[in-house]
Amino acid sequence: MKRILILSTALTAVSFAAQAEVTVMSWGGGYTTSQVEAYHKPFTAATGTPVISVDSDNPAPAVKAMVEAGNVTVDVADVEYADAIRLCDDGMLEPIDAASLPAGADGTPAVDDFLPGALTECAVSTIVFSTVFAYDTTKFPEGPTAIADFFDLAKFPGKRGMRKGAKANLEMALMADGVPAAEVYAMLETPEGQDRAFAKLDTIKSEVVWWEAGAQPPQLLADGEVAMTTAYNGRIFGAAVSEGKPFATVWDGQVYEYDLFVIPKGAPNKDAALEFVKFATSTQALADQAKWISYGPARKSSAPLVGLFNDGKTEMAPYMPTAAANLTNALPSSYEFWVDRDAELNERFNAWLASN
Amino acid sequence: MAEIAPLLTTADGRPLKAALGAAQARAKRRAFFLVLPLLAFVILTFVIPIGTMLKRSFDHDGFSANAPLVGAWFDANPQSTEPDEAAYAALVADLAQMQKDKTPGIAGTRINYTVPGTISLFKGAARNAAKMEPPFKEALLADDAKWSDPLVWVAMREASNRYTTDFYMVATDLKRSVDGGTERVDEKQRIYRYLFVKTFILSGIITFICLLLAFPVAHLLATLPMAKSNLLMILVLLPFWTSLLVRTTSWIVLLQEQGVANNVMVAMGLIGDDNRWRMIYNQTGTIIVMTHILLPFMILPLYSVMRTIPPSYARAARSLGGTSWTTFRRIYLPQTLPGIAAGSLLVFILAVGYYITPALVGGADGQLISNFIDFHMDKSNWSLAAAIAALLLGAVLILYWLYDRLIGIDRLKFG
Numbered sequence: 001m002k003r004i005l006i007l008s009t010a011l012t013a014v015s016f017a018a019q020a021e022v023t024v025m026s027w028g029g030g031y032t033t034s035q036v037e038a039y040h041k042p043f044t045a046a047t048g049t050p051v052i053s054v055d056s057d058n059p060a061p062a063v064k065a066m067v068e069a070g071n072v073t074v075d076v077a078d079v080e081y082a083d084a085i086r087l088c089d090d091g092m093l094e095p096i097d098a099a100s101l102p103a104g105a106d107g108t109p110a111v112d113d114f115l116p117g118a119l120t121e122c123a124v125s126t127i128v129f130s131t132v133f134a135y136d137t138t139k140f141p142e143g144p145t146a147i148a149d150f151f152d153l154a155k156f157p158g159k160r161g162m163r164k165g166a167k168a169n170l171e172m173a174l175m176a177d178g179v180p181a182a183e184v185y186a187m188l189e190t191p192e193g194q195d196r197a198f199a200k201l202d203t204i205k206s207e208v209v210w211w212e213a214g215a216q217p218p219q220l221l222a223d224g225e226v227a228m229t230t231a232y233n234g235r236i237f238g239a240a241v242s243e244g245k246p247f248a249t250v251w252d253g254q255v256y257e258y259d260l261f262v263i264p265k266g267a268p269n270k271d272a273a274l275e276f277v278k279f280a281t282s283t284q285a286l287a288d289q290a291k292w293i294s295y296g297p298a299r300k301s302s303a304p305l306v307g308l309f310n311d312g313k314t315e316m317a318p319y320m321p322t323a324a325a326n327l328t329n330a331l332p333s334s335y336e337f338w339v340d341r342d343a344e345l346n347e348r349f350n351a352w353l354a355s356n
Numbered sequence: 357m358a359e360i361a362p363l364l365t366t367a368d369g370r371p372l373k374a375a376l377g378a379a380q381a382r383a384k385r386r387a388f389f390l391v392l393p394l395l396a397f398v399i400l401t402f403v404i405p406i407g408t409m410l411k412r413s414f415d416h417d418g419f420s421a422n423a424p425l426v427g428a429w430f431d432a433n434p435q436s437t438e439p440d441e442a443a444y445a446a447l448v449a450d451l452a453q454m455q456k457d458k459t460p461g462i463a464g465t466r467i468n469y470t471v472p473g474t475i476s477l478f479k480g481a482a483r484n485a486a487k488m489e490p491p492f493k494e495a496l497l498a499d500d501a502k503w504s505d506p507l508v509w510v511a512m513r514e515a516s517n518r519y520t521t522d523f524y525m526v527a528t529d530l531k532r533s534v535d536g537g538t539e540r541v542d543e544k545q546r547i548y549r550y551l552f553v554k555t556f557i558l559s560g561i562i563t564f565i566c567l568l569l570a571f572p573v574a575h576l577l578a579t580l581p582m583a584k585s586n587l588l589m590i591l592v593l594l595p596f597w598t599s600l601l602v603r604t605t606s607w608i609v610l611l612q613e614q615g616v617a618n619n620v621m622v623a624m625g626l627i628g629d630d631n632r633w634r635m636i637y638n639q640t641g642t643i644i645v646m647t648h649i650l651l652p653f654m655i656l657p658l659y660s661v662m663r664t665i666p667p668s669y670a671r672a673a674r675s676l677g678g679t680s681w682t683t684f685r686r687i688y689l690p691q692t693l694p695g696i697a698a699g700s701l702l703v704f705i706l707a708v709g710y711y712i713t714p715a716l717v718g719g720a721d722g723q724l725i726s727n728f729i730d731f732h733m734d735k736s737n738w739s740l741a742a743a744i745a746a747l748l749l750g751a752v753l754i755l756y757w758l759y760d761r762l763i764g765i766d767r768l769k770f771g
Contacts, residue, residue, distance in 0.1 A: 089461030089479070159613075164720070189473075209637055210720050224614045336476050343737065344472035344545070350728070351547040353720040354554075 020272040021050045025062060026078040028055035034292030035078070035126075039280035042288070046279065049272055060087065063264045067092040072266040075273035078126070081335050084260045088122035094263040094270060095122050096277065104301030105283040113283075115322065117332055118258055118298040124281045125258035125298035127289065130321035130330075131168040132254045134236040135228040136221055137246040147253025147329070150228055151176045151204055158227025161220045164210035166349040167338055168230065168255045171331055173200035175253040181331040188337065194345070198352055210353075221247055237294035237319050241309060249319070251326035257333040258298060296322030410749075413523050413742035418466030419515035422459045423450040427516035435536045439509050444492040447503075451478070451485035469737060470522055470531065471511045477502055506534045523743035548728070548744065552751070555725040558643065559707035565647045566654040566703050567696065574658035574695070579667070589659075596652040604716050607645045611636040611717075637719030645717050650706055654699040661695030697763050705752055 024040065026032045032053060040051035054074065056062050060083035066072045079087070087093050098119045101110035111119065118125035133150050135143065144156050151173070162169055174184050174193065177200045187193030209226050211217050217231035218239035233249060240247040261280065263273045279285060286297035287305035294316060297303065303324070306317045317323050321330070364372040420427055425446035433443070454460040464478030481499050488495040496503045510532050514520055525531060525538065529546045533539045540546065573592070577585045595603060610616045618632040627633065635641060665688065673683040711726040718727070725748055732741035759765070 086461060089458060091458035208720075212715070223612065225612055340468065340473045340476050343468065346731075347545050347547060350723075350731075351545055351550075354547060354550060354723070 020269045021052060022075045022269055022272050022276045023052045023054060023073065024076045024078070024276070025054045025056050025059040025074045027057075027059070031293060034289050035280075037292055038289035039276070039285050042285065043276055043279045047275065049275070051276065058083075060084075063087060063262070064090075064092060067265050070266070072264050072268065074264055075267040075269045076276055077262050077264060079123070079260060079262055081123075081258050081260060081333075082339060084120060084123035084262050085335055085339070087262065088120065092265050093122035094265055094267065094274075096124055096263065096274070098124075100274075100278070102278055102282050104299060105305070106301050108301060113299050113301050115258075115298055115300065115332075117335075118260075120260070123260035123262045124277055125260045126281055126286060127259050127293075127295040128256050128298055128321045129259065129295045130233045130251075130254045130256040131163070131172075131230055132233045132236070132249050132251055132321075133172075133228055133230045134217070134221065134247050134249045136224070137248050139227050143248060144228065144250055145252065147172055147176045147250070148178075149250070150230075150253075151200060153204060153207060156228065158207070159225060160204055160208050161211050161217050161226040161229025161231070162208050163230055164212050164353070166345040167342070168333065169201065169349075170194070170197040170345065171255050171333070172230065172253050173197040175329070175331065176200060181253075181329055184331055185334045185337045188341070188345075194348070198348070201352070218245065218247065221245070233319070233321055234294050241294075241311070241314050241319075251321075252329050254321060254326065254330045255333050256296075256321045256330060259295075290316045290320060294319040296320035298322075409738075409742050410746050411742075412739045413746050414519055414521065416466055416515075416520060416523075416739050417518040419463045419512065420518040422454050422457070422463040423447070423512070423516065425450045426512060430513045430516045435513065439493075441491055441493055444496055444503075445490065448481075448485050448488050448492045448496060451482040452488075454478070455482040455485055466515050467508065467511050469740065470514070470526065471505075471507050473502070474508060474511075477508075507532070510534065510536055523739045524747070526740055527743040527747055548725075551723070551725045551728060552747070555708060555748075556751070558639070558724065559704050559710075562643055562646050562650060562707045563654075563700050563704045565643070566651055567700060569647070570651055570654035570658055570699065571692075571696075574655050574662055577655070577659050578662035578665075592652055592655050595648070600649065600712060601716075603649060604645055604713050607641070607648070608636055608717060611641060611644065636717050637722075639718070639722040641717040641719065642714045642722035642724070646707060646710060646713050649713060650703045653702045653706060657698040657702065658692065658695040661692055661698075665691045693763075697759075701756075701759060704755075708752060709748065 022043075024035070026035055032055060036051075036053055040053060043049065044051055058079075059074075059077040060079045063072075063074065063077045063079070064087060066074065084093070088095075098111050098114075099109070101114075101119075101124065103109050104113035114125065115128065118128075133144075133147070135156075137143065139158060140156060144150060144152075149156055150160065170188060171184050174187060174197050175181060177196060179187055188197065209220060209229075211220060211229070214232045214235050217226075217229040218235050220226045220229055222239070222245055233254070236247050236249050239245040240249075261277050263270060263277065267273050281298070283299055283301045284305065286299050287302040287307070289295075290297060290302075290306040291308065291310055294309075297306065297320075300322075303317070303320065303322055306320060308314060309316050318325065320326065366372055366375045426443065429443045429446045451460065454463055460478045460482035461475060464475035467474040467478065477500055481496060481503070484499055488499075502508065513536070514522055514532065522532075527548050529541050529549050530538050531541045573588075577588055577592070579585075580588065608615070612618070613632045613634060615636075617635065618627075621627045622629050622632065635644065669687055669691070670683050673687045674680070678686070708724075709726050710724060711730060714722055714724045715727050715730070718724070725744060729741045729744050729748075732738070732744070756765075
């Protein structure tokens with residue numbers, strides 16, 4: 001089905017070559033909805049260029065396959081940070097000149113307006129998503145407030161949910177152990193730092209329930225299987241606001257990452273695609289997207305423009321990973337670090353998990 | 357005296373032997389055309405994909421294709437040669453070329469498989485390589501002192517040949533030492549051997565429990581009158597036909613700490629509310645759920661064999677004075693052996709490669725080796741995934757061979 005969709009899109013693109021249009025490949029579900037509402041529709045209204053949305057489980061492998069086969073049918077793709085870097089390194093993406101992006105609403109040049117690390121050679125970030133920890137307010141009315149509380153079984157007894165993997169857990173463990181966010185990766189580079197992170201994880205290991213899919217943590221919390229859990233912030237927001245679950249998010253010690261737009265090499269409508277990326281990553285478009293999902297805009301100038309959730313009453317700003325109040329003790333996930341250490345630390349993490 | 361027999365011919369005078377051969381060849385060709393679709397299907401969907409996947413376990417040209425000059429230096433200088441200025445010059449030239457071709461990430465990734473922290477090393481050095489001037493050794497070390505690490509050079513030497521045993525070494529918790537020999541990895545990193553052993557032990561336990569549970573059920577099914585046994589058979593088959601995911605998630609509902617089983621036990625006062633049993637998201641969960649899911653694979657072969665055992669044999673044994681235990685041990689059990697063998701082999705081999713159930717209910721300590729194959733497919737280290745898969749395949753084939761030697765594959769009966 002997907003292939004037919006792509007094929008027909010390609011055919012349409014060929015037959016109407018004169019009329020430019022932009023095909024955007026993204027992740028589907030509520031996330032694509034937020035992009036259609038905030039980027040695609042306004043872009044078509046402003047420029048007259050139609051935008052076609054294509055869904056994929058993960059656009060990065062699709063882009064890779066298309067470029068390798070020399071048959072690119074997608075103009076813009078939404079990918080994760082590591083994939084954006086890797087595809088760019090492999091020469092599969094068009095470079096995007098950061099200086100050509102529109103300045104922020106307040107006139108700040110794009111290079112300064114985007115959050116640190118949000119712009120790369122070939123990719124422009126749209127949103128920030130974050131790994132945070134959340135708890136059940138009925139179990140802890142007082143509530144934990146700091147990342148150290150997550151590791152404090154004496155003060156806050158109960159099971160913990162954590163993602164089964166080294167990434168984000170090691171960073172959180174070090175921050176809970178008192179390491180300032182800015183020094184976390186320097187410390188994790190050293191064997192002593194790694195030992196320290198694992199030692200901190202050791203303190204709660206017996207109480208941890210490990211999750212893998214993003215949908216699991218709100219479920220574990222709702223079932224009472226865990227008292228606290230790490231989770232992607234959008235999932236907790238969805239359960240708390242849309243479904244009215246008694247969940248609260250603790251932003252202290254959050255580890256945030258970007259999602260980015262890229263243009264595959266050989267995109268059929270490269271110029272229109274570039275226009276689309278500029279439009280979609282403008283201050284207003286990024287702010288509008290937050291109306292539909294609680295992932296933060298990658299531009300600083302978008303934050304003040306973030307309004308209400310689409311239920312018309314929930315103020316979105318406090319739920320954003322990028323809200324100033326939430327960034328007091330926050331760590332941007334380091335792509336450089338994880339691309340180098342992923343295999344090594346996950347192997348150690350797996351060995352640590354399997355040992356009792 | 358021997359008479360020369362007259363040459364037999366067909367009606368049109370051709371020698372009979374040739375005519376017969378031609379007719380048989382035609383029949384053979386026709387038979388071959390009949391199996392051709394299946395053959396093509398098997399080759400296209402089974403042999404080729406699995407072959408190319410297994411090839412990845414020893415074939416990786418990420419470094420060798422992008423660093424020809426360093427490769428030439430390695431060829432000219434034997435192992436344990438200290439990298440000299442010529443080596444560094446070759447490396448810098450390769451890095452500069454990589455930067456032009458946008459491949460330092462690919463080459464770095466290949467080295468990173470055995471020496472962590474080298475992707476950024478390659479990328480960083482490649483960025484500056486074009487500007488470097490002799491002496492290249494100093495220039496490169498100024499960029500990053502890690503270039504002098506002998507392990508990086510050992511890894512590059514191995515990777516400069518596209519055919520490698522590196523991935524099999526990683527899959528067996530081994531690494532290359534500074535002198536090019538092999539040694540075990542750091543204790544904190546050891547995982548694969550342990551997992552292989554654990555996978556086989558857990559599969560053995562699951563097979564044994566399946567056998568214990570299935571034997572009486574199959575016996576009951578085989579001895580009851582048809583009408584009743586059909587009804588019971590449906591009870592066996594219904595879960596068999598139900599989606600695997602549905603069954604696995606039902607077990608989560610039943611066994612989790614706030615789940616049905618624990619709630620019932622708490623309500624009955626068997627265990628305290630704050631002392632609930634942890635029966636899922638660990639090894640216990642993996643064993644329980646996999647036993648349930650694989651049970652029909654044990655019951656069905658057992659049933660089909662037991663069905664064919666005439667009840668008169670057991671009656672004869674009893675009438676000759678055998679106790680019920682002796683009758684069972686010496687008459688009934690030996691006759692069910694082909695079924696036991698078939699069921700056990702089926703369940704064991706399925707369990708060894710099982711993936712989805714341990715992934716969902718295994719938690720931390722209930723993971724099997726196949727979960728790590730999946731893990732590395734996800735992390736796009738396909739070569740390591742292929743190496744682990746090849747080892748698993750090899751181990752299963754050895755077991756199959758042993759089984760054939762001990763019990764005999766021709767005694768297998770699936771129904």
